[in-house]
Amino acid sequence: MYRKLILLLLLIFTTLLFSYTINITALTGSEIYFDSQFMGTVTETPFTIEVPDDKSGYLEIKKLGYSDFIAYIELLGNESQITAEQVPLTKLIFDINVDSVNIKYTFLNQNYDIPLPPSYEVDIPYTVEKIIIEKDGFFAKEINLELKPFDKKNLSIALIPIDEILLESNPPQANVFVDGKLVGKTPITVKRSNFDIISLEKEGYLVNTLKDLPQDDRILVELENGIELFVDSEPKDVGVFLDNEYVGSTPMKGLFPTGTYNLTLSKLGYVSTNLMIELTQNGLNKYYVELNPLLNTISFLNSENYEFNIDGKYVGKGIDSIILDDSPHFVRIISGKKSLEFPIYRDFYDKMESIDLNKLSTVNVYSLHNTPVSFLGKTQKTPAFFLYNMLNNPQFVNVRTLNRTYSILLEPSESVDIYTGSDFGNLFITTNVKDPLIYIDGQYLNYKDCFGYPLKSGDYTIEVRKFNEIKQQKVTISPGEKSFVHFEFDSHVPVKVDFTGEKYTINGEEFTHTEKVLYLPSGPNLFSNGEMSVVIFVNEPMYVDLDKLFGGL
Structure with missing residues (x-):
């Protein structure tokens, strides 16, 4: 018995001698664990536990309804003080x-x-x-x-898959169109891979079109209040452009931001109208415009073997007709070794319906001064250009000036040039833009005088200005010879095209869309449906109905 008591006292002494004391301040009722071993429940603070001092460990303090407190205890010295942060x-x-x-x-x-x-x-x-x-x-x-x-x-x-995006709008409940198809109202989730263009529309607000989506799960689209614009015309179905952007055809109604705009109304066969308008909350914002007819078409027969160059640009072969605008243009038509050269402009051909290229000849007369020239009862001042329809056989004709009569032999599909003197040549200046500013050695030249302008022999600097851009070329004039210079500007014009056929081409490029807004280079453009080829001069926003064009305007 005495021996057992000695062993118990020795055990207690050894435990106290080789233990570590932790004094804990924690909420009453907290359970204490050290290295996952339950050490007791806090009844009062500080609450003291004894742990073996042979290794460090984790102290855990838990109480229902509160956050757990966990601390790593390094057994340094004899004891440590722990205050547990327990949050509800x-x-x-x-x-x-x-x-x-x-x-x-x-x-x-x-x-x-x-x-x-x-x-x-x-x-x-x-x-x-x-x-x-x-x-x-x-x-x-x-x-x-x-x-x-x-x-x-x-x-x-709601978690959004990474291949989708949540569309929201301010104000909400905007109609959402994916590639032109209504898919619902905001807020709505759409797949990123299933669209090219997303548009949000709400009555009284401007259409907001999205082309690039952020790499987020959602996007908030702010819709802007718009001003309602109404445009009508006589005739109807006239293309309406605001600042060169196609916005519809008359009668047209739409919403646009406040501001000042260039309003263009265009329909093939009529004079285009341009207006500067201001859209305001208190403005009337309604316009009615009457367009004047303007259609002068030159049609060609037997053109399949003839290549056309118009205003210095190669257009193609087999052209059936050219629709003229209100500017002069210069045409060079070539078939083998034969060539025809003549200007074209409204009413020049006395409303001639068609020209047979196998029977056409032209007489072009040049002089150093504006000399009157007569040919078959018609009189022009030089440079003078006369068209003559003949039979297939060569034929002698007379050309008269005040001082002389010229007897010349005309052949089908060829032009004949007459120079009234031997000390000058002449210059042809062409561009792809309308109403450029032209200078020869610094002296202004009206564009209407640029076809066959007479110059004495020598070197000249030709300068053309358009769109704040200046281009220059040097040219050498030789006696009795023609010189050609062309200036090409990088100018593209919006053209709204409607077509119900299967396909058509513009300048050789094929299109299949029935309705499309294209940005075409200014100048002559060749439209074709595979059966007919028509040249149209594009200088400002245009609306072109190809069904009427190919069906005969």
Whole structure:
């Protein structure tokens, strides 16, 4: 008996001699664990536990309804003081559109990443201000919180797949069109890979078109109030352009931002009208315009073997007709070794319906001064250009000036040039733009005088200005010879094209869309449906109905 008592005292002494004391300040009722071993329940503070001092370990303090306190205890010295920070919990109840998500948050400088339990309920310290919801294949969702101790908070969350985006608008309930098809109202989720263009429309607001989406799960589209513009005309179905952008055909009604605009009304076969307008909240913003007819068409017969160069630009062969505008143009037509050269402009041909290129000859007369020239009862001042339809056989004709009569032999499909003197040549200046400013050695020249302008022999500098752009070329004039210079400007014009056929070409490029706005180079453009080829001069926004064009305007 005495011996057993000695062993017990020895055991107690050894334990006290080789133990470490931890003094804990924690909430009453907290359970204490050291390296997962239960050490007791806090009944009063400080609460003291003794642990073996042979190794360090984790101290855990738990109390129902509060955050767990975990600390790593390094056994240095004989004892340590621990104050547990225990924060009341709040229960989050999730309503979420997917399962198997992770909840991330930071508490006391420690990052937590926990899976959402099947109950969709998680207890977190009420001091947490932000959580992040994550799932592979979905955009992460960040949620800001305002929690209260021991409270319950319901969270409704929709995670967006990474191949989708949530469209929202201000104001909401805007119609959403994907590639022109109505798919619903905002807010709405759409797949990124299923669209080229998304448009949002709401009555009284401007259409907002999206082409590039951000790499986020959502986008908020701000809709802007618009001003209603109404445009009507006589005739109807006239193309309406605002600042060179096609906006519809008359009668046309639409919403646009406030501001000053260049309003253009265009229809093939009529004189285009240009107006400067101002759209304001208090303005009338309604316009009615009458367009004057303007159609002068030159049609060609037997043109399949003839190549056309118009205003210095090669257009192609087999052209059936040219629709003239109100500017002069110069045509060079070649077939083998034969060539025809003549200007074209409205009413020049006495409303001639068609020209047979196998029977056409031209007489072009040049002089150093504006000399009157007569040919078959018609008189022009030089440079003079006469067209003559003849039979297939060569024929002698007379050309008269004040001082002389010229007897010349005309052949079909060829032009004959007459120079009234031997000390000059002549210059042809062409461009692809309308009404350029032209200078020869610094002296202004009217564009209407640019075809066959007489110059004495020598070197000259030709300068052309358009769109604040200046181009120059040097040219050498030789006696009795023609010189050609061409100036090409990089100018493209919007053209609205309507066509119900299967396909058509413009300048050799094939199109199949029935309605399309194209930006065509200014100058002559060749339209073809495979059966007919028509040249149209494009210098300002135009509306072209190809059905009427190929069917005969």
